[in-house]
Amino acid sequence: MASIFDPRGQLAPFTIRSRVMFQELCILGMGWEDPLDAEHTWRWTSWFSELGDPALIRAPRCFKCPGRESSVATLSLHVFTDASDAAYAANVYVRAEYPVGNVRVTLALAKASPCPIKKMSIPKLELKGAVLGVCLAQTVNDALDLPQADATYWSDSMNVLHWVRAHSRKFKVDVGNRIAEVQEYSAGSQWNHVPGNPADKGTRGLTAAQLASDAVWWNGPELLVQQHTEWPSRQITVPKELPGMVKRAQVMEFAVRQVSAEVFCLHPDNYSSWKRLVRVTAWCYRFINRCRRRHASTRGDPEAASAAVDSVELKSDELQRAECHWYAIAQAVSYPASYRQLTSGKSLAANDPLLRLNPVLDKDYPCVLCVGGRLKTASHLPEHTRHPIILPQHHRITQLIVDAEDCKCDHSVGPNHLLANLMLRFWIIRGKVVTRSRRAHCVLCKKKWATVASQQIAPLPLFRTAPPYRAFSRVGVDYAGPFRTKQGRGKTQLKRYLCVFSCLQSRACHFEMAYGLDTESFLLAFTRFCKRRSVPAEVVSDNGTNFVGAERELREAVQALGSGEVAASMASQGVHWRFNPPLAPHFGGVFECVVKAAKRAMMATLSEANLTDEELVTAVVSAEGLLNSRPLTAVRTDVDDAAPLTPMHFLAGQCELSLPLGEVAQLHPQRRWRLLQQRLREVWRRWLREIVPRLNVLQRWSRRSRNIKPGDIVLCMDKSTPRGRWPLAKVIEVFPGSDGLVCVVNIRIGAKQSKRPITQLVPLEVEPIDEGTGQYDDLTTSD
Structure with missing residues (x-):
């Protein structure tokens, strides 16, 4: 931009002459005109003579x-x-x-x-x-x-x-x-x-x-x-036709509908946002006012002709007028008799539903009903707090206002907090029912506040009660720890873990100290367990990588024996491994409670003590004996009743005998073995009579829920992210149990599929709540 204040010192008129002469020079150089023209020679000579003059300006x-x-x-x-x-x-x-x-x-x-x-x-x-x-x-x-x-x-x-x-x-x-x-x-x-x-x-x-x-x-x-x-003034009148105008054939079509003067063409059911509805209404009112002013100016009304020009943006009074318009419509539609009586200056009937609110007309907008109440003299409170606007329960305007306030709070408050914010300006009939209903229909609130899915507890699997009745024939495996042990003076402490084997029938437990969480360390602990307690028929565990690796190695070891009688014999004695779904610890509650008790016993015993490996093994065996002596049945105060069953009763050779020790020692070894086996059978009979019937009761998850189906959209729990940012997932496949109830499903998040229990999922189906079960007075209180 060449200007007077250009640092280069170029002046606007002088620049024009320079650029014109430059164009002429180009024309001369290309042979378009005679280069020896006297006029061009004079103009160039005068231009060069003026090059030093601009410095004086x-x-x-x-x-x-x-x-x-x-x-x-x-x-x-x-x-x-x-x-x-x-x-x-x-x-x-x-x-x-x-x-x-x-x-x-x-x-x-x-x-x-x-x-x-x-x-x-x-x-x-x-x-x-x-x-x-x-x-x-x-x-x-x-x-x-x-x-x-x-x-x-x-x-x-x-x-x-x-x-x-x-x-x-x-x-x-x-x-x-x-x-x-x-x-x-x-x-x-x-x-x-x-x-x-x-x-x-x-x-x-x-x-x-x-x-x-x-x-x-x-x-x-x-x-x-x-x-x-x-200054010179000239009235400029724009003619209808100007140079450069384009004449287009304009075709205008109108759709005419005859409506009553009292009916407004906008309908709140066509809007999902309270702010948008109010702004559209305000623009409509502005258009109507402009038309009225233009009509009044054509009739020669000086007051209308001198009205101020509207601003580009809507003003606060225009928005407030649009809001009050919808308040009045909601009140007139929901309570026509009450609204007609109050706007005409008459008193309400004795059986009027709004009588206990003592409604009055708003001071600024007499078409809006407000609560009269008993706070008329509380001048220190805001006007809308003393006289909140009455909103009906089932009108669309009330729903839009509640949704707008919920969005303003970022869907992060409960129904009571949301209602408290609304009561600063409005009195919603049965307000708590309305806020709960709107939150149940809001997808964003569902993401942040909906509870995870649940289902009635499944029946016990067959292996929990089926024979053979032998301790540790069916076990559950899990880890606890870590526990730090010292290796010597000045050496680094190492981590040790507690491998817990729990009998799924007798609740007896066996503890082994593991030196790591890898598959090889678990296989060594599992081998020590089998040498002491015999090989189990079935093992239940979670989806830990060490457990999965151990199961694969055991299966490959049996398959590597080859064909023949030896392979058949080993296969018949092979361990059947069952894996619970990922992230579903409640599927192994029978042994998870033993792990919890083991942790409590070990922490209470060790605390922060620095132990060696040998001392830790001693503490592990002590905790095992403590848990195996816990009672499994109710303790009776009657001396004639039998002693309560403990896991020790189910361990071979350790069941308590009622005969004196001297008499037992004098028995023949064969009779002695038969007596021990008889006592052990009696223990299992007591287990069938006293413990198994107690498993028939549904301690929790006693209510049936809707089964999740393929194609449902759910939220997948992720502990690494906040609740509002859990990823969306689609249910691909369901796995119903023997009772037909679905507790495990396959989900897909993007291109990745995984198996999850329903307790890790949040269904997004919005179920309508029963709005007629409110237990609160709809007039004397806003909740």
Whole structure:
């Protein structure tokens, strides 16, 4: 941008002459004209002779009067635009007006551009000058931090003045685009007509000497020094047809429907947002008011004609009027008799449902009903707190308001907190039922507050009660720990783990110390267990990698024996391993409780003691003996009752005998063995009579729920992320139990599939709640 304040020192008129001569030089060099033309030779000679003159020109940088820079002045911009067949230009002047009446006008920015090579009409060039003028004014406004409305634009072209006041879409593309650009930064009322234009000097060119002494160029025309009332005024009337307009055949179609004057065409059921409904209603009211003002102005009503012009954005009073419009509609539809009685100035009937609220009309909007109540004299409280607006329970407006408040709270508060926020302005009939109902229908609230899925507890698997009745014939395996042990003075402490084997029938437990969590360490512990307690027929565990690896190695070891009688014998004695679903510890509750008791016993015994491996093994055996001596049945106070069963009774050779020790020792070994076996069988009979019947009762998860089906959308629990950011998953496959209830499913998250229990999933199906089961008074309290 070449201007007077350009650091390069290029002056606008001088630049124009340079660019024009440069074009002529190019033409001469290409042989289009005679290079020995005397006129061109003279113009180039005069141009080179003026190259040293611009250094003598000085432009003032301060726009205020010298010596009065700190005094108060009113700054405004005045932009002059013009065009000729050679160039188009624009000048921007800063007008500083002081309280005493002094006025100083200074050139702030000027620019001129040569006309395009393509031939253009003078009106179109004048319009390009207008575009240049608004761009320069915007630059000065940004630099001086002046409001855009304080700029005044001057032009001597009536076509430009008519164009900027017309609609840009009525013109051809090139003219319409420039008109739209001018209207983007200025209003049509800011453009005025001027007979003498200083920008005309920039379109024709001046020498450096002429420019330095031109007072009109530096200080603007005389009219800027005069008062506003003395400026030339000309009433500009835009004709119906202007140059550059496009005549289009307009076809307008109307759909007419006859409605009552009291019926508003908008319906809240068509909107899902309270804010959007209110804003659309406010815009409709603004349109209606504009139509009324225009109709009143045509009838000659001076008061309506002098009404203020509406702002671009909606005002607060317009939004409040739109809100009160819907409050009144909701009240009139839900309580027609009460609304009619109160708006007509009559009292409510004795059996009116709103009588206990003592409703009154709002002071600012008499069409809205508010709670009268007993807080009329509490002047220190806000008006809406003393007289909250009454909202019906089942109306759509109430639902939208509750949803808007819930969204404002980011769906992170409970129904009571949400209702407390609403009661600061509204009194919702049966408010607690309404807030609970809306939260049950909100998907975002479902993500943050919905409970995980649950199902009635499944029947006991067959292996829990089926024979053979032998301790550790069916076991559950899990780990506890870690426990740190010292290896010597100055050596690093190592981690040791407790491998817990729990009998699924007798609840007896066996503890082994594992030196790691890898598969090899578990196989060694499992081998020690089998050597002491015999090989179990079935093993139940979770999906730990060490357990999965051990099961695979045992299966491969049996398969590697080859065919024949030996392989068949080993296969018949092979261990059947069962894995619970991932992230489902409640599937192994029978041995998880033993792990919990083992942890408690070990922590109470060891605390933070520094033990060696040998001392830790001793503590593990002590905890095992402690848990195996715990009673499994109720302890009786009657001396004639048998002692309660403990896991020790089920371990071979350790069941308690009622005969004296001396008599037992004198028995024949064969009779002694038979007596021990008889006592052991009696222990298992007591187990069938006293312990197994207690397993028949549903201790928890006693209520049946809806089965999750393939295709359902659920939230998958992820402990590493907050609840509101749990990933969405789709149910691919379900695994119903023997009772037909689904407790395990296959889900897909993106392209990954995995098996999960339903306790790790949150169903997103929104079930409607029973809104008629509220136990609160719907009038005396808002909840």
